[in-house]
Amino acid sequence: RIRDHHERTGRTRGLTKLSPKRASDPYVKNNTVEVQDKPVPEIGADEILVKVGGAGVCHSDISIIAMGDETPLIGSTLGHEVAGTVAEIGAGVIGWNEGDRAIVSLILSCGQCRECLSGRDNQCEVVAPRDALAPLSPGIGSPGGMADYIAVKARHLDPIGDLDPVAAAPLADAALTPMHAINSVRDRMTGDATVVTIGLGGLGHMALQILAATTGARIIALDTDPAKLAFAETHGADLAIPSDGDAAARILAETHGRGADVVFDFVGVQPTVELAVAVVRGGGAIRFVGLGGGRFPYIAGGGAGLPWGVNIERAYGGTRADMRQVIALARAGKISVEVVRYALDDAPQAFEDLHNGKIAGRAVLVP
Ligand SMILES: [Zn+2]
Ligand SMILES: [Zn+2]
Structure with a gap:
């Protein structure tokens, strides 16, 4: 009409x-x-x-x-x-x-x-x-x-x-963008994999729920805010730890020194970018989503701390197919x-x- x-x-x-x-x-x-x-x-x-x-x-x-x-x-x-x-x-x-x-x-x-x-x-x-x-x-x-x-x-x-x-x-955006980043590495998040997700704000608190609803991987969630870590513990995180100077050592210890299969950085400030590089495993993947202006050096031949085989994407937004998945999860009550x-x-x-x-x-x- x-x-x-x-x-x-x-x-x-x-x-x-x-x-x-x-x-x-x-x-x-x-x-x-x-x-x-x-x-x-x-x-x-x-x-x-x-x-x-x-x-x-x-x-x-x-x-x-x-x-x-x-x-x-x-x-x-x-x-x-x-x-x-x-x-x-x-x-x-x-x-x-x-x-x-x-x-x-x-x-x-x-x-x-x-x-x-x-x-x-x-x-x-x-x-x-x-x-x-x-x-x-x-x-x-x-x-x-x-x-x-x-x-x-x-x-x-x-x-x-x-x-x-x-x-x-x-x-x-807050669910679409994480969904797209997650879908881009979905084959890596097997039941024996470890996923690290940094930042539990607008996008991060949705990423955590999407990971919990759609993968069997172990999820380690990080934030600087204790209230957001408490949220993570009741919304699918297997481990919620402060994003501080001890975080990298803690994650490496949790993964027998190998590091995480996938790291999502929903903050992108200098400490979180450095953390992502420090805890990704060889052959693993990083998805930089947060726009906090952090940087890491890449040295061809030298790596600058980046293990061999790491796959990195500067993620942006998502597709209509990602959006349909987001809506389905929300309508099913699996994310909110x-x-x-x-x-x-x-x-x-x-x-x-x-x-x-x-x-x-x-x-x-x-x-
Ligand atoms: Zn936005
Ligand atoms: Zn077009």
Whole structure:
């Protein structure tokens, strides 16, 4: 059914990135985002207007907020973890009904290029060119979901059944991205394997649950926060240990000196990058997911501490096939997001709390 959107109030709210007042500041509280009044988006024939139920708050959003005047994102609406209900359907769309619950794809892939057709749509050569800051996403180059409404192409929606959109929204990135990284090394995570997962924040607390639900490997989970380690102990970790100076020796001792088959780093700061390199076993794999700016030296011939045969990937996002697996696990009750709710107008506080490590799970803005 097609409804003229002008029947609506015609105005809506969206969390908008502004130009930072101090571009050199790594994180500027409150003066670079603002809830602005905007028109309800127009939809094209192949689009759907989604009434946003929830929008997750990601560390990437903090990076975007801190970007200076040079970024093309100034003036755009943020939010790349978005779920809600179908409010209006374009004339050419089939298969959706008003009121259906849906989640918006993280990567707005073209669906037609070589990478998309090969099932690598997170590497879509149209929306993720080689030199891109990030692939095109809601809130990153396209209007995002920290708003009352978002317009998206129908093919960029997946149905979520009776999942609560507030709890489902973070699945779009916080579960999708770990799922993709896990699927890329799934054959290594046999029943006799050891997996190390570092960081139990937004992505990490979902990674742990996905590992527990879909592999038989022994799981060692690390974080610096005792509360997050306590969470890990009740959500599938075989061992939860502090991410500190003793962690590498502890993991090597737990694996008879051989190291872990797979290491996931959901933090990416200097100590966690060094830990990943220090505990991966020969022939093992590392998936660097967190964007914390840590680095390790690679010396051709010398290795710099990296054992022979290690496979490393700079992981990004996930595919639509990964997303379907995430939704299935959530609908089956095998994974769930720990949600901390904020009103849309309280978004600056949500960013501040995330920045200060105060969010247990994922902050979700509820318009
Ligand atoms: Zn994100
Ligand atoms: Zn493509």
